[in-house]
Amino acid sequence: MTGTDAKKLPLEDLHSAAGARFGAFAGWSMPLTYPAGVMAEHLHTRDHAGLFDISHMQLFEVAGPGAAALLAKACPLDAAALAERQSKYTFFLNEQAGIIDDLIVTRLEAERFMVVANAGNATVDEAHLRALAKDFDCTVTALDRVFLAIQGPEAEAALKQASIETGDLLFMHGFEPKKDWFMSRSGYTGEDGFEIGLPETDARKLLETLLADERVKWIGLAARDSLRLEAGLCLHGQDITPDIDPASAALMWAISKDLRTNGQFIGSDALRAILAKGPTEKRVGLKPQGRQPVRAGASLFDEAGNPAGRVTSGGFGPSAGSPVAMGYVSAPLASSGSKIFADVRGTKIPVDISSLPFTPHRYRKG
Amino acid sequence: MATTYFTDDHEWLRVEGGIATVGITDYAQEQLGDLVFVELPEAGRKLAKGDVAVVVESVKAASDVYAPIDGEIVESNGALASDPALVNSAATGDGWLWKMKLSDESQLAGLLDEAGYKALIG
Numbered sequence: 001m002t003g004t005d006a007k008k009l010p011l012e013d014l015h016s017a018a019g020a021r022f023g024a025f026a027g028w029s030m031p032l033t034y035p036a037g038v039m040a041e042h043l044h045t046r047d048h049a050g051l052f053d054i055s056h057m058q059l060f061e062v063a064g065p066g067a068a069a070l071l072a073k074a075c076p077l078d079a080a081a082l083a084e085r086q087s088k089y090t091f092f093l094n095e096q097a098g099i100i101d102d103l104i105v106t107r108l109e110a111e112r113f114m115v116v117a118n119a120g121n122a123t124v125d126e127a128h129l130r131a132l133a134k135d136f137d138c139t140v141t142a143l144d145r146v147f148l149a150i151q152g153p154e155a156e157a158a159l160k161q162a163s164i165e166t167g168d169l170l171f172m173h174g175f176e177p178k179k180d181w182f183m184s185r186s187g188y189t190g191e192d193g194f195e196i197g198l199p200e201t202d203a204r205k206l207l208e209t210l211l212a213d214e215r216v217k218w219i220g221l222a223a224r225d226s227l228r229l230e231a232g233l234c235l236h237g238q239d240i241t242p243d244i245d246p247a248s249a250a251l252m253w254a255i256s257k258d259l260r261t262n263g264q265f266i267g268s269d270a271l272r273a274i275l276a277k278g279p280t281e282k283r284v285g286l287k288p289q290g291r292q293p294v295r296a297g298a299s300l301f302d303e304a305g306n307p308a309g310r311v312t313s314g315g316f317g318p319s320a321g322s323p324v325a326m327g328y329v330s331a332p333l334a335s336s337g338s339k340i341f342a343d344v345r346g347t348k349i350p351v352d353i354s355s356l357p358f359t360p361h362r363y364r365k366g
Numbered sequence: 367m368a369t370t371y372f373t374d375d376h377e378w379l380r381v382e383g384g385i386a387t388v389g390i391t392d393y394a395q396e397q398l399g400d401l402v403f404v405e406l407p408e409a410g411r412k413l414a415k416g417d418v419a420v421v422v423e424s425v426k427a428a429s430d431v432y433a434p435i436d437g438e439i440v441e442s443n444g445a446l447a448s449d450p451a452l453v454n455s456a457a458t459g460d461g462w463l464w465k466m467k468l469s470d471e472s473q474l475a476g477l478l479d480e481a482g483y484k485a486l487i488g
Contacts, residue, residue: 293402
C-alpha cells in the first residue's frame with residue numbers, strides 16, 4: 001500500500017469504485033491496475049479505447065508578450081514559430097544539456113502557451129519556469145485540473161458519443177474547447193488519442209457518459225508503462241534524467257536542425273559540444289531472446305564480457321508478445337547486429353538491438 | 367491421503383509420501399497479476415527453508431518464491447515454460463511450481479492449515 005503522505009487524485013473515489021489497486025508513483029497514490037489486469041488493460045487500449053487518469057501530471061500556462069521567448073530559452077524550441085494549436089515534444093535542459101524534464105508545449109494563442117509536465121518533476125519545473133520568468137515579460141500559472149487521456153482506435157468515436165467533437169484536430173495539436181478545458185490529440189501509448197485537462201465537476205460529468213460506453217475502460221499505470229515502452233517512449237527519471245542529454249537519448253528528432261546550429265537555449269553550447277564529438281552512449285531498443293523479461297537496472301555486456309551499458313526500462317510487451325526493453329549501450333554497439341547480453345540474476349541473456357517502437361505508432365497525422 | 371499446508375509467504379504445499387508439491391496461493395497470483403515467465407529450478411537442487419526456489423515474473427515485476435521447508439527438488443512444472451499464465455488460472459492445481467522431497471517432516475508443524483491461512487489474508 002502507499003504511504004500516507006502520497007497525494008490523492010481528485011477522482012480517487014471513482015477508481016476505488018472501479019476496483020483499482022493503488023500504488024505510489026512520483027509522490028501520488030495512483031491506480032496501478034483494475035480487476036481486468038495489466039494484460040487485458042493493455043490489449044483493450046490497443047483494440048478499443050483506454051481511459052487514463054493522468055491528473056498527477058501538471059499543466060502550466062505561460063502567458064504574456066515574453067512567453068515565446070521564455071520557452072525558446074528554457075527549451076530547444078522555436079516557440080515563436082509554432083502555429084496556434086500546434087504542439088511540440090520538447091525538454092527543459094540544464095546547462096550541461098541534461099534533461100530536467102520532457103514536456104509537450106502547445107501554442108494556444110499568440111502570447112499564450114500550455115506546458116504539460118511530468119508529475120515527479122512538477123515542483124522543479126515550476127521553480128525553473130518562475131526563475132526564468134523574472135527575465136521575460138510573462139506569467140507562469142500552475143493550473144488545477146483533472147487530466148484524462150483516452151487512447152486507442154475507438155477513442156475518437158467514444159468522445160463523439162460523449163458529445164466531444166474532436167473535429168479536424170490532428171496528432172500533436174491542441175486547443176481550448178471550453179472555458180478551463182484543454183484538449184490535445186496526443187498521448188503516450190503509440191495509439192491515436194486525446195488528452196483533456198478540465199475542472200473536476202466537468203470531468204465527473206464527462207466520465208458518466210464515457211464509462212457507460214463499453215468501448216471505454218479504465219486503464220492503470222502498469223499498462224500505461226507497458227504501452228509506452230512498446231511505443232518506444234521515454235519515462236523521465238528512468239530512460240532520461242538530468243544526467244542524460246538529447247543526443248545520447250536518441251531524441252534529436254525533437255530539435256530542429258537550425259536550433260542545433262544556432263539555438264541559444266539553455267544547454268545549447270553543451271549540446272553542440274556533445275554533437276561535435278558524438279555521444280559516448282546511445283539509447284536503443286532491446287529485444288531479449290526467449291521469454292524471460294529483462295528489467296530496468298540490468299547490466300549489459302558485450303561478447304567478451306566487457307560492460308556495454310544498462311537497461312533503463314524493461315518488461316513484457318503484451319502486444320509484442322515478447323519481452324521488450326530499452327537502455328543505453330556504448331555508441332559503437334548501438335547498431336542492429338551487435339551481440340550483447342543482459343545479466344539477469346547471474347544468467348547472461350542474449351539481447352538484440354531493436355529499432356523502436358516495438359509496435360507501430362498509429363497516430364492521426366492527417 | 368495428502369495434507370495441504372500454507373505459509374505466510376502465500377505458498378501452499380500438498381504433502382504425500384514425503385514429497386511436497388509447492389505452488390503459490392490464489393491470493394498471491396492475484397496480487398502478482400498476469401505472469402509472463404517462471405524461472406524453474408533444476409531437479410536435484412537442494413534447498414534450505416527460505417532459499418529462493420523459483421522466480422515468477424509478471425508484466426511489471428519479478429518476485430521470488432521461497433522454499434517453505436528443507437528438501438531436494440525432484441521435479442518442476444515444465445508446462446509453465448510455454449504457459450506461465452497457468453499459475454494465474456489454476457494456482458492451486460495445474461499451476462503448481464515444483465515438487466520436493468522433504469528432508470525434515472517435523473518442519474511441517476510450523477506451517478499454517480487452511481483456516482490459519484484464511485485468517486491471515488482476512
